[in-house]
Amino acid sequence: MLHNRRKHVAIAISLVAPFVLTFSLVFLWPAIRVVELSFTSGPLIGAGEWVGLENYRRLLSDNLFYTSLKNNGYFILLTVVPTTALALAIALMINRLSGRLQAAMLALFFLPYILPVSVVTMIWTWMLDFQFGILQPVFTFFTGKPVPVFKNPYWVMPMIAVVTIWWTNGFNVLLFIAGLRNIPQELYEAAALDGATGRQQFLRLTWPLLWPVTALVLTLQLILQLKIFDQVYLMSGGGPFNSSYVLLLMVYREAFQLNHGGYASAVALVLFVIIMAVSVLQFQILKIGGRR
Amino acid sequence: MRLLKTILAASVASFVALPAFAQQQVTWWDFLAGGDGVRMKALIERFNEEHPDIQISGTTLEWGVPYYTKVRTSVAVGQGPDVMTYHLSRMPLGLSEDVLSEITDEDLKVAGLSRDDFFTRALEAASGEDGKLYAIPFDIHSIILYYNKSYFEGSEFLDEEGNLTGIDSLEAFERALAHAKDEGSTAPVSYATGDDGGVYRVFFTLLKQQGGDLIKDGEVLPGDSLDKAAKAIEIMTRWTENGWQPEQAEYEASVALFTSGKAAFHMNGVWEVPTMVDMADKGTLGFEWGAVQIPKLMEQQATWADSHAFAIPAQDMAPEKREAVLKVIGWMEKNGIEWAGAGHIPAYKPVAESPEFAEMEPNATYSKLAETAAYDPRSQIAGVASPVYDAAINVISPAIHGYLEPMQAAEQIKTELQSKLR
Numbered sequence: 074m075l076h077n078r079r080k081h082v083a084i085a086i087s088l089v090a091p092f093v094l095t096f097s098l099v100f101l102w103p104a105i106r107v108v109e110l111s112f113t114s115g116p117l118i119g120a121g122e123w124v125g126l127e128n129y130r131r132l133l134s135d136n137l138f139y140t141s142l143k144n145n146g147y148f149i150l151l152t153v154v155p156t157t158a159l160a161l162a163i164a165l166m167i168n169r170l171s172g173r174l175q176a177a178m179l180a181l182f183f184l185p186y187i188l189p190v191s192v193v194t195m196i197w198t199w200m201l202d203f204q205f206g207i208l209q210p211v212f213t214f215f216t217g218k219p220v221p222v223f224k225n226p227y228w229v230m231p232m233i234a235v236v237t238i239w240w241t242n243g244f245n246v247l248l249f250i251a252g253l254r255n256i257p258q259e260l261y262e263a264a265a266l267d268g269a270t271g272r273q274q275f276l277r278l279t280w281p282l283l284w285p286v287t288a289l290v291l292t293l294q295l296i297l298q299l300k301i302f303d304q305v306y307l308m309s310g311g312g313p314f315n316s317s318y319v320l321l322l323m324v325y326r327e328a329f330q331l332n333h334g335g336y337a338s339a340v341a342l343v344l345f346v347i348i349m350a351v352s353v354l355q356f357q358i359l360k361i362g363g364r365r
Numbered sequence: 366m367r368l369l370k371t372i373l374a375a376s377v378a379s380f381v382a383l384p385a386f387a388q389q390q391v392t393w394w395d396f397l398a399g400g401d402g403v404r405m406k407a408l409i410e411r412f413n414e415e416h417p418d419i420q421i422s423g424t425t426l427e428w429g430v431p432y433y434t435k436v437r438t439s440v441a442v443g444q445g446p447d448v449m450t451y452h453l454s455r456m457p458l459g460l461s462e463d464v465l466s467e468i469t470d471e472d473l474k475v476a477g478l479s480r481d482d483f484f485t486r487a488l489e490a491a492s493g494e495d496g497k498l499y500a501i502p503f504d505i506h507s508i509i510l511y512y513n514k515s516y517f518e519g520s521e522f523l524d525e526e527g528n529l530t531g532i533d534s535l536e537a538f539e540r541a542l543a544h545a546k547d548e549g550s551t552a553p554v555s556y557a558t559g560d561d562g563g564v565y566r567v568f569f570t571l572l573k574q575q576g577g578d579l580i581k582d583g584e585v586l587p588g589d590s591l592d593k594a595a596k597a598i599e600i601m602t603r604w605t606e607n608g609w610q611p612e613q614a615e616y617e618a619s620v621a622l623f624t625s626g627k628a629a630f631h632m633n634g635v636w637e638v639p640t641m642v643d644m645a646d647k648g649t650l651g652f653e654w655g656a657v658q659i660p661k662l663m664e665q666q667a668t669w670a671d672s673h674a675f676a677i678p679a680q681d682m683a684p685e686k687r688e689a690v691l692k693v694i695g696w697m698e699k700n701g702i703e704w705a706g707a708g709h710i711p712a713y714k715p716v717a718e719s720p721e722f723a724e725m726e727p728n729a730t731y732s733k734l735a736e737t738a739a740y741d742p743r744s745q746i747a748g749v750a751s752p753v754y755d756a757a758i759n760v761i762s763p764a765i766h767g768y769l770e771p772m773q774a775a776e777q778i779k780t781e782l783q784s785k786l787r
Contacts (some may be wrong), residue, residue, distance in 0.1 A: 117438070135784070205618065221612070224763060309759055311755070312759035313758075313760070313768065314769070334456065
């Protein structure tokens with residue numbers, strides 16, 4: 074028996090090893106290095122001096138850090154719940170369709186998601202261009218004059234949020250559709266027999282049974298939107314007046330533009346801790362909400 | 366069978382003989398797109414034709430932060446190019462990152478060049494604090510003032526030969542702008558008001574013309590430079606208020622406003638000269654144009670300027686390869702007249718002082734700006750695609766569109782940039 078167990082262990086190890094090795098090499102090791110780097114004054118590449126907590130001390134007195142933090146928070150408010158609600162609404166509507174039409178609608182909503190971020194931002198920058206953008210007449214209709222959306226401190230974040238939701242929503246719709254298909258049809262039949270209205274069916278059946286998927290989408294979105302970078306970098310560059318400056322942009326600028334590897338690592342680590350804490354917290358709260 | 370043997374023997378012989386005319390492959394990186402890029406590619410092609418022993422394989426990468434990031438990371442792991450173009454305004458950062466290898470006098474000799482061949486300002490900008498050379502300057506480029514003659518015909522601003530005249534102060538310039546507006550120009554002076562480069566270069570020129578300093582001895586906008594910066598922003602704001610400059614114009618839009626005849630003046634780099642020349646040749650421009658150096662609007666003559674240069678990454682390189690690279694650089698410098706066709710002023714004096722260049726228009730008209738060229742401050746946070754450029758798009762551009770008072774904007778630049786200089 075003992076001999077057999079050893080054999081089992083050996084097989085287990087040989088099966089797990091490729092993953093563990095790859096994981097250690099391309100994730101764990103760099104992660105450890107980032108922690109190490111955040112305690113030094115090192116450049117992007119190469120060794121630096123050990124400075125202890127100096128980078129973190131500096132971070133806490135850096136106004137840009139608080140501005141970025143605030144903007145990250147604002148962006149989450151603008152995206153996480155709206156995108157989830159919108160995806161749910163779209164999923165419910167698509168779910169009522171059937172056959173080819175359903176597939177076509179699903180494809181239509183999913184299409185933006187497969188585009189690379191550079192293409193997405195370019196499409197929107199063209200459409201919103203102050204001088205020649207085709208959406209400017211719409212703004213003119215509502216506000217009386219064209220709006221330089223990415224150059225206006227009040228418009229920039231909401232506009233980036235709109236683009237982000239447009240771009241990523243297809244995936245959430247897909248998750249909701251999967252969730253909806255998992256609800257047994259008999260439940261609706263039974264509810265209909267008992268005389269439940271459509272509203273009641275949604276509130277008592279669909280919504281509670283869909284809650285795990287909703288919680289998942291909300292958490293995924295929270296993590297994703299905390300990592301906002303590409304859209305900001307490509308559309309507004311963090312401006313104007315830092316009103317769209319976010320934490321990852323700060324990491325990028327410090328590391329690649331200014332060659333401050335140590336400080337950038339400190340910012341990145343703080344962001345990592347924030348994402349961990351917030352997402353775990355949110356998921357727990359949502360689980361409690363779901364059990365009720 | 367005999368035939369096969371012969372073929373075999375012949376191919377073996379050719380393999381053995383190959384090292385005798387071993388070809389040097391030179392990997393070349395640049396960030397030159399548009400009219401610049403076309404001319405550089407033509408130069409590379411000509412070099413390859415003339416030199417069977419050295420072949421350049423060029424790659425054009427994304428201008429700005431992506432370029433310098435790629436250079437930085439690739440050189441660190443020894444995968445950099447053999448030769449690359451470099452902005453002299455980016456030298457301080459490059460030196461602090463140790464990505465540039467020193468160009469010795471010995472190297473210059475191999476390239477067939479010497480220090481005396483170059484303009485002093487460019488040479489200084491290409492040297493480190495230690496006085497050693499880290500790049501070979503190729504050109505001096507700056508912003509210039511393009512003008513559309515049709516708006517000024519019969520006015521005090523055009524002389525008998527049809528050249529711009531009489532703009533010797535800010536008042537005169539603004540009078541010309543008002544005149545152009547009366548003549549129907551919708552954007553009398555177009556520059557990229559919604560773009561970091563466009564805004565920064567005009568701002569820096571106005572600051573320098575007042576004798577101000579952006580960064581000096583580690584201090585951002587020291588002393589009365591703060592007031593001068595505010596003054597520069599104030600002027601640019603006034604141009605918006607009077608409807609003289611386009612609102613939130615991206616780079617391409619600012620050029621289009623001029624080439625479509627809507628703008629009387631256009632402030633942009635010399636690199637747009639080919640655009641105008643080509644359009645005029647094709648007959649699609651629709652008006653007579655000219656270009657002069659940015660006039661003295663404030664107290665003294667000065668223009669924002671930078672240089673493209675050739676640099677060799679600091680990584681292991683075989684001596685034969687380095688020799689080939691230096692030959693490439695030397696050849697490029699000596700054939701710089703073609704590069705001048707892209708609007709630039711050659712940094713290599715024998716070309717800049719040649720009769721061919723003296724005849725080249727409009728380059729010859731503005732080439733004297735090389736003497737009063739104002740390079741970006743020598744700082745790790747200045748130069749193309751630097752925090753200074755970010756400040757231009759983040760603070761100055763919104764300010765000139767009325768989102769912030771000029772003085773507040775100047776103060777914000779000061780605090781923001783100062784915090785980056787630790």
